[in-house]
Structure formats: C-alpha cells, structure tokens
Amino acid sequence: MAGERATPLLKDELDIVIPTIRNLDFLEMWRPFFQPYHLIIVQDGDPSKTIKVPEGFDYELYNRNDINRILGPKASCISFKDSACRCFGYMVSKKKYIYTIDDDCFVAKDPSGKDINALEQHIKNLLSPSTPHFFNTLYDPYREGTDFVRGYPFSLRGGEPTAVSHGLWLNIPDYDAPTQLVKPRERNTRYVDLVMTIPKGTLFPMCGMNLAFNRDLIGPAMYFGLMGDGQPIGRYDDMWAGWCTKVICDHLNLGIKTGLPYIWHSKASNPFVNLKKEYKGIYWQEEIIPFFKSVTLPKECITVQDCYLELSKQVKAKLSSIDPYFTKLADAMVTWIEAWDELNPSGDASTKLANGAAK
C-alpha cells in the first residue's frame, strides 16, 4: 500500500520461546520468518532425551536440569511436565520482546492464499498503540486502511502502549475438553481480518499458542503457574497468566490486542486427557473469575512486580478457601518474582515502569 512503512524486523530485540517435548520439525516451515531470530527452547519432560533443532537456527536450550541448576530452590515455581515451563524462557531472555509459539503450530494462509508472517503482524501490533479506554467500532485504528470513527474522543486517540499481542488459530480451535468432545470435527475456517484492543475492565481467555508481549512492560506478569506433574490442574497455565496480566495491564494503563495473526494449529490433543487435566479448573474458574473481576490494586503499586506481589497476597487471602493449591500457587507467584528479579537485576531500565512515565 502506498506510504506504508516496512515493519522493523527487531531481530536483536526479540526472542522466540518454544516449549517442546517432541521435536522441532515444525521450525522448517517457519524458517523464512524465524531464521533471523534467537530461539529459546525450553525442553519439557525427560531431560535425558535430546531435542534435535534444525540446522541454521541460533538458539539456547534449557531442560529440567538446567532450570534446577540456574534457579536452585526457586525452580519449584516452574512447572514440570507441562508446557507452562515455557515461562522460564521469558525469565532468562535478555530481549525486549517475546514471541511464544507451540510446536504444533504452522504457517497459515490468508484468504488470498498468501503465507501469513505471524511474527511480523505481532510486531506491528506491539509497536502501535492500543485503545483500551473506548471501543473503536472499526477495530484497531492504527492499521492501514482504517481510523478512529466519528464520536471517538480526540483526547483518547494517542492510545496506550501495547503490552500483549494475542493471535488466533485456524483449523483446530482452542476449545476446552467438553466442547472438543461435543464437536470433535469442528474446525475454525473463518479468517477474521481484525485486530482489536480488549477493553479495560474486561477479562479474556489468553491462549499461549501464538502470543507475543513486551517483556519490558509486562514480563513479570507472564507467570504460567503451577501445572502438570504433581499439580491438581493443567491447561490453565496461560489462562492464569492472562487474568493476572489483564488486571495488571488495566491498572498500569497498558493495552492488550487480540485478533490477527492466525497460525495453523495442526494437532488436536486428546479430549479425555484434557478433561482430566481441566476438570478442577472448570469448577474453580467460576470462583476465580469473580475474584479477578473484583481485584483492585493500590495506587502505590507502580511496577509490574509490585502489582504481581500484591496479587499473590490477594490470591492467598481469597482463593485459598477453594483449595490449598492456591496457597501453593500464591507462594510460587512470589518465588517467581524473586527469581525474575534475580535473573533480571533492576539495573535494567526495563522492568521499572512508573505509572504514566515515559516508555
């Protein structure tokens, strides 16, 4: 389009974090888009297994032994035998932006048949402002070919910094186990050409399959909880991170976008296995959601870490009555922040963000 600037690659400012237990063959398809970037691979499951990374990629790989070595006793906050372990990758990264993708996600095609460069779209989303305070009926006004509509206050047109870009999935949609059981054949074939900001005060289910965020702005909030081996629930890691992140973003006036880009999700996990993992979560979320909807963070919380620690206190105080798991989780949230701060000393201008201060 005339006048459209090229999207910066950000190849020295962005890490791609991939959790895996199988192999990384899927990277071959992504090679044209991912090769310029540094990869952080977090190996879940048996550390004695060797994960083969295709030739030509610049990467660092961490297995459970590495995590234990690096974090010592604090490694208890990182999930074992669950893709939630990916958040370790966020913690060790030294870059400003993170893109995380599952190893069963491939390049999708747009309606014209062209391959979608998902990473480029995420970068566009993150580098342009969000509009959480007032809904624009033509969706993201910063995209080419659109703008703010009549009636949108001019004082709000500068927007807020974008902290998270949440992409979607064609083919196998991100359904929970009950829905998968009822509709095993349903595929997402609808390409919805929009990016939008999730309004302030509204919660959403954040999926970690195709997700990018500004680590400087929101990194410490992206803790994916205690899931998998030895834990009573699974498949709620990204949900938990999403609820915490949204509450904190709302408090700090940061934006979260959802919509494009699409990736092609190829593998449907076993719905019966999923049901076992999600079972408790389905009941617990009925109480968790009202908790997050009513959370207020004090004005004094001006950094992400402050907000997160405050949240962990409230989780312990209000959700422990549901199950002792939440006490453990609240403690793990604190451990996470301690580990984060240790690995990312406050000398970095990055994680300190005063409310309303310059980015």
Added chain:
Amino acid sequence: MRNPPTLLSLAIDSAVINFCRISDLSFVPEHILLELFVRTLKAGKLNEKILKLFIATGKEEILSVIESLNIQHILVPVLPTLIIKDDEVDIVIGALQSDLTSFMEAWRPMFSRFHLIIVKDPDLKEELKVPGGFNLNLYTKSDMDKVVDSSSSTISFSGYSCRYFGYLMSRKKYIISIDDDCIPAKDSKGELIDAVAQHITNLTTPATPFFFNTLYDPFSEGTDFVRGYPFSLRSGVECGLSCGLWLNLADYDAPTQALKPSARNSRYVDAVLTVPARTMLPLSGINIAFNNELVGPTLLPAFRLAKEGKFRWETVEDIWTGMCAKVVCDHLRLGVKSGLPYVWRQERGNAVESLKKEWEGVQLMEEVVPFFQSVRLSEAAVTAEDCIAEIAASVKEQLGRSNPMFARAAENMVEWIKLWKQVRSL
C-alpha cells in the same frame, strides 16, 4: 480451469436473488424449475411465499421433491432460538432526500417482506418519491405536529432525528434503521449482504458482555466458546442493540475524512462481537437495529448541535443516544453487538465543507465520554424508561451546569419518556 457459468445458470442465480419480483412460475420448464428450487434451497431463501409459487405450478417432479425432502408449510429457520415472524419487524427509514427510488429499489430484495415506516425530514420541501410494491406507512411534518406540540416542546425531528418519530410510532418488536444514502454491500465472496437478516440474527441470538470470547460471537456457525470461558456465562444474555458497519464511506468524523479525503473502507471483517459491559463506544446510527420491547425508549432525539446539518459529519445526536443506550443495556444486563452486517455507504457531501461549519460536537465529546463511563444507575431502575429518567437527572446535574446544551438534552430525554408513554397509552 473452471468453465465460466452458462447464461442459463446466471439467469437462475438472478431469479433466486430477485424472487420478490416473481409472482408466477407456471411458464418455467420443469428441468429449469427443479434447478431453481435446488438453488433457492441452497441459498437459504425458501420461504412460505416462494414455496407456494413452486407448489402452484402443479409440476409432478417439484411436488415429489418437496414431499421427499419433507418440506412442511411452517418452516423452522436455522436460528437457534426464536421463530421470527415477518410481522415482528419494522424497518424505519429517515428520508433526508426526496427521491428514495434508487435506495428502495436497491433494498427491495431485503425489505419487501417487511413493513416499512418512512419518515420525511420535516425540513424537506419537495414531495417524497417512493416506488410501489412495499407495505409501508409514511409520516411527515403534519403527523409529527399532531403528536408533538412544537410550540411547547424542545424535541426536534429535523434532519437525521426524523427517524425517531418512526420509532415512536412503531409497535413492532424489532426495529432496523438504515440511512437513506446506504445500499446493500457485497461480502468477500461478492454476494449481496442481507443486512436485515443479519441484524435479526444478531438481535435474536444471545450476547456475551461479561467475558470476552476470543473467537468473537460464539453463537455463529462454525465457532464456539474458547477454552477458559466460564461455563456459567455461556448462556449469554438477550441482545438489545445491533450496530452494523459501513464499506466505502466509513463513519469517520469531518476532521479525519478531510485529512484523508480518498480514504475508503474496503476491509470486510467477518465478525460480530459483543461489546463488553461497561465499555463505551461511538454507536453510529447509520446502520442500526434494536429490540424495541427491551430498549425502545432509549433511542431518542436529545442532543442537538447548534448548527446540526444534513450530513452525518455535522451531527453527534446518534453518538449521544448510543451512549445512553449502552449505559441502559449494561444496567439491564442486555447485550450490544457490533460488526456485521455491512452496508455500502454512498458518496455524499464534502468533509472539508462540513469541517468549515462549526464542529463543536468534537469538543463536546471530551466532556461527554467521562460522564458516560462513570454514570451508574440505581437498583430501582428496572425498565428502559426508568434508566433514561435517571440518566437525564445525572446529565442535568453534572453536565448541565457547564453547558446549556446538556441541560436541554436532559429536558428532551425527560420529555421523550413522557411522550413515549403517552403515545402508547392511546
């Protein structure tokens, strides 16, 4: 390589789209009739009237197909909840131009089933030209004068506000209103969009304002609630308002359109979504539908700019009304949907010219938005009328002090509720 369609095939497709003009099929050869029937079925356009036309031909093959498919006279549409009777819908058109012929002809396939209310802008001097073949009521200044005493009332039906008189007069459950400079748009497959049908679908399927679904409207075909969506919220709530969008001339304000004079909206976004509770938005009146029983009184003429004109660039009355409506819907736990359907908005007017006139509306939005974002209604407000009364009181108290325009808007709102009740008690 695919063969291009035959002339016969194109003719049959054209017949399917224009069925409203066909009153007799007896002359059509049987094999063509069968193909026509199959395509009508595929297009989802078989209704009572068209079924009767096919049956009336008396042709054996057609009758046996109908029987073998077990098509019954009362057809249950694909909509998951209610069966919409055509007589539950009013289409209200505010006529700001005198010759509605091309507008009505363009919309005939979508409008012809329904009752129409056409309201003539009281400032329009010329006679209205409306083509035949529609079931419609026409209201003009003289009708308005009988209902509203213009000497004592501050309510004005001038310009875009004329449609509110149509809302006042309607007794139907669902009202759909489209600006008279919009025609049917085409979707990404190149097919004409039935905006009326889409609005009805939006209004008759649940909305989900309390938690955001990342796959948008979970009640659409081929989609659902995503993982992590609380089960207790999956039945949704009733939808009070459906706001459609515009291809070609988007609803930008004058400064924006003047800055980008050639900017046209060509992006077809195939989604409907519920605007979350407590989130405010600029609700454009260009392409809108609502549940009259639930929120009728909320769609009111209240906020007039001093130099309000005959182009949308010179008004904000619908934006004001839209925010009242959103507050009411949020309070009454009703949903507001935005997205499909699109209409094609034709070129009209000049943004730069409109910009030269006073655009105080843009300045006033700055005060108005924080007010609507924070206004809260009491538990006692259980109907739309109650809600409007409380909003009006808050407007008068909080905004009315700084600007007499707001005080007048509040008065208009109070008066409108009185008028609404009065008209319905007759």
